[in-house]
Amino acid sequence: MRDPKLIAFESVYSMDGDVSPIKEYCDIADRYGAMTFIDEVHAVGLYGHRGGGVAEREGVMDRMTVIQGTLAKAFGVVGGYIAGSAALCDFVRSYGTGFIFSTAMPPGVAAAALAAVRYLKRHDEVRQRHQERAATLKRRFAEAGIPVMPSTTHIVPVPVGDPVRCKQASDILLLPDRRARH
Numbered sequence: 207m208r209d210p211k212l213i214a215f216e217s218v219y220s221m222d223g224d225v226s227p228i229k230e231y232c233d234i235a236d237r238y239g240a241m242t243f244i245d246e247v248h249a250v251g252l253y254g255h256r257g258g259g260v261a262e263r264e265g266v267m268d269r270m271t272v273i274q275g276t277l278a279k280a281f282g283v284v285g286g287y288i289a290g291s292a293a294l295c296d297f298v299r300s301y302g303t304g305f306i307f308s309t310a311m312p313p314g315v316a317a318a319a320l321a322a323v324r325y326l327k328r329h330d331e332v333r334q335r336h337q338e339r340a341a342t343l344k345r346r347f348a349e350a351g352i353p354v355m356p357s358t359t360h361i362v363p364v365p366v367g368d369p370v371r372c373k374q375a376s377d378i379l380l381l382p383d384r385r386a387r388h
Contacts, residue, residue: 211240212271217260218248223357228261232269241271251280252333252360257326277315281322285311336360 213235215226228244235242246259254262259275261267273289288298311319326332340360347354347364355363366372 208239211235211238212243213240214243214245216245216248218246218253218359218361220248220361222355222363223359223361225260225359228264228266232266235269242269243272243274244270245274247274247276247279247286248359248361250275251322251326252336255330256328257323257330257333277319277322280326281319283315283319283322285315285319 213231215228215231217226217228218224219226226244232242234240244259244261246261249259251257251259253260256262257280258267259273261270261273267273271290272294275287275289277283277285277287288295337360340362343362344354344357347362353365355365357363366375
């Protein structure tokens with residue numbers, strides 16, 4: 207029996223907005239008999255003609271062994287999911303201790319997630335508007351002299367460059383009442 211192989215990667219990296227070369231990873235997986243595990247958490251709902259993520263946009267969803275996504279972010283609910291073969295999902299359900307010992311998603315959350323997924327599948331204009339707003343923010347930062355790392359995605363990476371200043375900026379953004387103390 208051959209040793210199992212897995213290529214695990216994100217489609218969109220949240221720190222800098224880079225997009226993985228998904229097709230190339232799939233080609234490598236095919237060459238070496240490996241499974242593929244794509245994390246679409248930062249892309250699902252935002253890319254692809256029905257919001258399936260970057261793998262959908264690139265036409266390679268059928269080449270993924272496992273697709274991981276979130277029901278938060280673009281869908282605005284909570285929770286997450288994996289998609290794969292029935293056998294693989296049954297394996298995770300049977301052997302994933304966090305899954306075995308957690309409670310099921312509440313029906314109201316499941317209904318909200320289903321409604322959000324159905325809506326975004328039919329409304330590509332929402333994804334287009336989101337991309338336009340990200341591009342506008344990048345442009346406005348540049349106009350204001352705020353450096354933005356290059357990104358072809360909705361991620362707007364702004365390097366601070368100094369850990370102390372980064373913590374101060376984080377405090378200001380997360381705790382507005384602390385602004386007066388800095």
